[in-house]
Amino acid sequence: NAGVMQNPRHLVRRRGQEARLRCSPMKGHSHVYWYRQLPEEGLKFMVYLQKENIIDESGMPKERFSAEFPKEGPSILRIQQVVRGDSAAYFCASSPSGIAPYEQYFGPGTRLTVT
Amino acid sequence: AQSVTQLGSHVSVSEGALVLLRCNYSSSVPPYLFWYVQYPNQGLQLLLKYTSAATLVKGINGFEAEFKKSETSFHLTKPSAHMSDAAEYFCAVSDQRSGNQFYFGTGTSLTVIP
Numbered sequence: 173n174a175g176v177m178q179n180p181r182h183l184v185r186r187r188g189q190e191a192r193l194r195c196s197p198m199k200g201h202s203h204v205y206w207y208r209q210l211p212e213e214g215l216k217f218m219v220y221l222q223k224e225n226i227i228d229e230s231g232m233p234k235e236r237f238s239a240e241f242p243k244e245g246p247s248i249l250r251i252q253q254v255v256r257g258d259s260a261a262y263f264c265a266s267s268p269s270g271i272a273p274y275e276q277y278f279g280p281g282t283r284l285t286v287t
Numbered sequence: 288a289q290s291v292t293q294l295g296s297h298v299s300v301s302e303g304a305l306v307l308l309r310c311n312y313s314s315s316v317p318p319y320l321f322w323y324v325q326y327p328n329q330g331l332q333l334l335l336k337y338t339s340a341a342t343l344v345k346g347i348n349g350f351e352a353e354f355k356k357s358e359t360s361f362h363l364t365k366p367s368a369h370m371s372d373a374a375e376y377f378c379a380v381s382d383q384r385s386g387n388q389f390y391f392g393t394g395t396s397l398t399v400i401p
Contacts, residue, residue, distance in 0.1 A: 176330070205389075214291075214377055214391035215331075228388065263330060275321060276389060278331040 174199065176266050176279035177246075184285045185254045193249040193282045197266030204247045205276060206239060209261040221247060254286045289314045289380050293392035301400045306365040308395045310352075310378035313359065318380045320361040321389070322352055325375040334376075337361060348372070373399045 177196040185191050197204050202223050207215040220228040221241035232239070236254075241247040251258055261283045265276035294309040312318055319338050323331040335346025342354040352363045361378060378392045 178330075207389075207391075212296075212393075214393045215379075215389075217388045217390070220388070231388070265331075275333050275336055277333070278323070280328075280330040283328075 176201075176264055176277050178262075178264050178279035178282050180282060181280060182283050182285070184287060186287055187255055188253050191251040191254050191258070191284055193251075193262050193264075193284070195247040195249070195264030195266075195279060197247070197264075198268075198277055201266035201268050201277070203267045203269065204241050205265040205267075206247075206249050207263045207265065209263060209281070211260070215263060218249075251284075254284075256286050259284055259286045289318070289382060289388075289390045291378050291380050291390055291392035293376075293378055293395050295395055296393065297396045297398070299398040299400055300368045302370055303367050306350075306363070306368045306372065306397065308363040308376050308378075308397065310361045310363065310392060311359050312361060312378070312380045314380055314382050316382045318382050320352075320354060321379040321381075322346065322350070322361075322363050323377045323379060325377065325394075327374075331377065334363070368397075368399045370399050370401065373397055 179194050204221045206218040209215045217231040219232050219239045236252045238250045261281045263281045264279045267274045267276050290313045292311045321336045322334040325331050334350050335344045337344050337354045345351045350365045375394045377394050379389045381389050
C-alpha cells in the first residue's frame with residue numbers, strides 16, 4: 173500500500189515563475205491537507221480539501237496561492253509569481269476520514285527554492 | 288485557539304540515556320495530541336497519538352508519552368536513546384472543533400551522542 177506521494181521532491185523556480193506541486197493521497201483516502209514548513213519552524217496549515225471541494229482554506233495566503241483536488245488525479249498546490257519568501261518545504265497529508273480524531277499521513281514533501 | 292509549545296529546540300543525550308522531549312498545549316476543549324518524527328529530507332512519521340483513551344500512550348520505536356491534563360502537557364520519553372533516534376520531533380494538537388487542522392510546535396532536534 174503506497175503512502176502519500178508528492179512530486180517533484182525538489183523544485184527550483186526563478187522569481188515570477190509559477191510552481192505546481194502535486195500530491196497523491198494514500199489509497200482510499202479522500203481528504204487532503206497542505207502544510208508549509210519554513211526553515212527552523214514547524215508546519216503551518218494551509219488548506220484542507222476533499223474531492224472537488226475546498227473545505228478550509230483559512231491558512232492560505234490571500235494572493236498567488238490556490239489549491240485543487242479534482243475528481244480524477246492528484247491534488248495540486250499552485251503558486252503563481254513566486255517570490256523568495258515562498259521558499260519552503262510543502263507537505264501534503266491525507267486521511268481516510270474528516271471526522272476527528274484521526275491521524276494524518278504525510279508525504280515526503282516538495283522543497284521549493286526560489287532564486 | 289489551539290497552540291503547541293515545545294521547550295528546547297535542541298536536545299542532546301548520550302546513547303543509552305533517557306530521552307525527554309517536552310510539549311505543552313493550549314486547547315479550550317479536550318485535545319487530540321500527536322508526536323511525529325521527521326528524518327532529514329523526509330516527511331513526518333507518526334510516533335504515537337492520544338485521543339482520549341489511556342493517558343499513557345505507547346508508540347513505535349520504544350517511545351511513549353503521557354497526557355497530563357492538569358499540566359496541559361504531553362511529553363515524549365524513551366528510556367534508552369539509540370543513535371537512530373537522532374531526528375526532528377514535532378508535537379501537534381487538534382480537537383473536535385478544529386479537527387481538520389493540526390497545530391504543530393516548532394520542533395525539537397534530538398542529537399544522540401555516542
